[in-house]
Amino acid sequence: MTKFLAYAAPALMLAYGVCRWADGLDGDRHNGIAWAIGHAAFWVAIVLFTVLADRLRRAHPGPLTTIATVVTAAGAVLFLWVITHDLVSAFPNAPGLVQSLGPALFEVGLLTLLIRHVVAGSLPIWSPILVLIGFAAIPINLDLLPIAALIVGAGLTPLWLGRQRQPSASGPSRSPV
Template structure:
């Protein structure tokens, strides 16, 4: 794996963990928002998704694509991941700076971030198919993000789960899950 891949696979979930911890601390008084923990947490979350976007680009570069349809799938996955990451960034920015109107309908604020998962899981799935990461990598990452959907209070735990899921990307050498697959028919 590249240095960028290794660093972003570790740093992005760790920044999410910082957000989760600060979100918890911010809520100790029964009110969330407009405090130092809120600002630190949201800033960490913002930078986490900057790094997740960088990770998506990095994965896009290392996904082997012997067939044309695989290139299209890889490229579409990158677009989806970047739109989703940009949506997370926009939502976080409007939380940090309430004077900025969201400018998006409620359904878009909820649906567009899901594209991040679709794109990332597709890229990771292609790496699984190429036997560059184990099959549990995208599954564990998906589980981590599903925990956040279930309850935002699970964010610290979910961040650790996502970190565990992305841990094979932090290795210098790809994790092989068997002999390489033959390319072609």
């Protein structure tokens, strides 16, 4: 399941980026099928990233991973509120703070879980770094979404290829943190 989630979530994020780009080709956004398909894909991507966060927590359970998973889920709920309003204009618009706080909590929680895997020796250090770079590109310019999705996907490659490193006997210990 982790392999699927680590592949599908960035792939749907890429679909959103491509649809967003296609929707803007006529110089107008928010009015076409590409807008709706893209936002629906992004909505599902956020849900899949949240399920991935729970899978990462299960691999290295402890108080830190539990808190990081809750932070990811809380951020995802706020993020989904914003996306839902974009899809359904009758749905209440999120306040500005929610629009900023949701993605930030989501990303901090997910990155914490990935870093926990690095500390445990099951992911390479470049994995969370690439995920951070990918997510950091999005607020710079939404047109960077396709590139951001590819970078996030590259960061999650060890998960979706199933090539997580196994901690060695002399490597980092599996602390309960």
